[in-house]
Amino acid sequence: MALDKLQSLKSAISEAIKAVYDHDVDQTTLVLSETKKEFDGDYTVVVFPFTKVLRKKPEEIANSLGAWIKEHKSDVISDFNVIKGFLNFSLPDNFWKDAMAGLKVQEDQGIAKSGSSKVLVEYSSPNTNKPLHLGHIRNILLGWSTHKILAAVGHDVEKTKVVNDRGIAICKSMLAWQMDEESKTPEKSGVKGDHLVGDYYVAFEKRFQAEYQPWQQSADGQAAYEARKNKDQSEAAFFKAHKNKYFNEKSAIGKAARDLLISWEQGDPKVRELWSTMNGWVYKGWEATYDQLGVSFDFKDYESETYLLGKDIIKEGLEKGTFYRQEDGSVWVDLEDRGLDKKILLRSDGTSVYITQDLGTAQMRYKDHGAEKMIYVVGDEQDYHFQVLFEALKKLEEPYADGLYHLSYGMVDLPTGKMKGREGTIVDADDLIAEVIGEVRDAAIERGELEEITQEEREDIYRKIGLAALKFFILKVNPKKRMVFDPKESVDMQGQTGPYIQNAYVRIMSMLRRIDEDKLGSYGAYANIDPSEKSLIITLMNYPEEVAKAAKHYDPSLIANYTYDLAKKFHKFYHDVRVLSAESAEAKAFRLTLCRQVADTLEHAMDLLGIEMPPRM
RNA sequence: GGUUCCGUAGCUCAGCUGGAUAGAGCACCGGAUUUCUAAUCCGGCGGUCCCAGGUUCGAAUCCUGGCGGGAUCACCA
Secondary structure: OHHHHHHHHHHHHHHHHHHOEEEEEEOOOOOEOOOOOOOOEEEEEEOOOHHHHHHHOHHHHHHHHHEEEEEEEEOOEEEEEEOOOEEEEEEHHHHHHHHHHHHHHHHHHHHHOOOOOEEEOOOHHHHOOOOEHHHHHHHHHHHHHHHHHHHHHEEEEEEEEEEEOHHHHHHHHHHHHHHHHOOOOOOHHHHOHHHHHHHHHHHHHHHHHHHHHHHHOEEEEHHHHOOOOOOOOHHHHHHHHHHHHHHHHOOOOHHHHHHHHHHHOOOOOHHHHHHHHHHHHHHHHHHHHHHHHHOOOOOOEEHHHHOOOOOOHHHHHHOOOOOOOOOOEEEEEEOOHHOOOOOOEEOOOOOOOOHHHHHHHHHHHHHOOOOOEEEEEEEHHHHHHHHHHHHHHOOOOOOOOOHHEEEOOOEEEOEEEEEOOOOOOOOHHHHHHHHHHHHHHHHHHOOOOOOOOHHHHHHHHHHHHHHHHHHHHOOOOOOOOOOOHHHHHHHOOOOOOOHHHHHHHHHHHHOOOOOOHHHHHOOOOOOOOOOHHHHHHHHHHHHHHHHHHHHHOHHHHHHHHHHHHHHHHHHHHHHHOOOOOOOOOOHHHHHHHHHHHHHHHHHHHHHHOOOOOOOOO
């Protein structure tokens, strides 16, 4: 196979070094890279590193090695040239034909099965008081793609999410619903369930502000402002920061919401019923969004069921002496030896904090699901939380502690800045998806294409193209980076976009539909392989390595950028050479075989991103 | 202030296990087809790779120190 072929070039180089200079080199340290297109040749080895040990000039080394290999290993290289310390090799036609044959027989596109662990990917863990927005989309796409990539390298992967279905937030929506005379339901109102509950959450905030704003001007409010610690703080900033305190201590509506939470915790049947009804609306709404995005989960944990977890692990930690109890009864872990702080794990009244249930959930996932590795797809504002969580589990010497990874990603900004609820700039997930598909539909109608197929088939293609545009736009950016999302650009279909890649695939499918792939014949006699063909083969050979890298770094953007590179090279090839009307039967067979491989690899890679390929467009 | 992430063309981003003249897309200008699907291709324009030191034959890439921006540092989640 292809790798062996490059291996033979590496061997030839090390043999040459031995023969000419009587020096042994470790072949694994030899790095062959694709020759830059401004220069002649296919692969390049940099000889600078040898100058020290061989004590010769780089040009001299390169020339003697090249000459030796050309003389003694004429089957491995067809020619070479030297520019400064760069030794460029041209490889013979047979190399390319063998390499392509090697690609074709490989299953799973030749991706090495490097992993075999049971891996859990947790992604999309939203609160039930709001519909999903653009930020969630980044999370969802990253989580889905990461799970696909890890599965591709052999891991046994399960997807999960934690549903934050309890707490004060949902109680706010519930209270607003109770206060609303209409008592809307998704059925009655025609509003999607998650949006309806979100609307009630907003309604609550409005009612709260209607109470809070006047209070700020009252004697009591002004007294609180006068008593502020930081005298530089403006009135607006003070009251913004004071909001939670007011909510908890003075607000009537705040008390009503908190009472609802207490009733919930006590298991009040009426409250529980409303709670589960409204959450049900949200779940149904979300499901529709997940379906649109083509993602799913193997199982879900509900915070209402897991929030009491973690007490056992705290107990273990106390017994082992890893954690300690303060006089007031609260439990802490000291991570100062690991560059972090002391962190509370259990309140003095014995109730959980956020991290308590995360400790418990991790342990549960290990015990109940056998998870050896757990990937948490969560925004980078929680970097510190996960550092603490992981270090605490390491300190406890939990067996899965080394397999924990926080796939941290940056916030999505708009060209105008941050998304802000109050300013109404939050990009809703459902709206965005519909908009992107609508744009594709409009563009297609304008072009007057796809008129020969059914309405249903057309809609399916619009959906695939629209989602490809959206998903690719988000996934091509390195997750760690905060990214700017321009809604206009996200529906672009030209250039570095999902549709550009789909177009390469569609072009190939269009050709393959016209021929019988089983009757292609041999390309054994094909000679004078075109540079555009070579560059495609090289790129295809790199695919398994690229997937391995993406898996290692948990980074789908590497795959996205790879697909673009491959598609770009294909479009160039398509332009430079004729395929169906090639100059010879061998050339035609060779090119069609190559096209098939490109299509398969593109489809496979895009699938890793959660992007579907349309048969035509 | 401590910690951490980011800083590459007007804009959005690649490249970062050190290698040749730093690449794409968008935008702008100009060309190619009377199609194996132009959702394509080719050319032009556009850069103190945030700054300063250091390591090296060689630094966008590694190290140190700055500067700028984000996040975080709750008995909130």
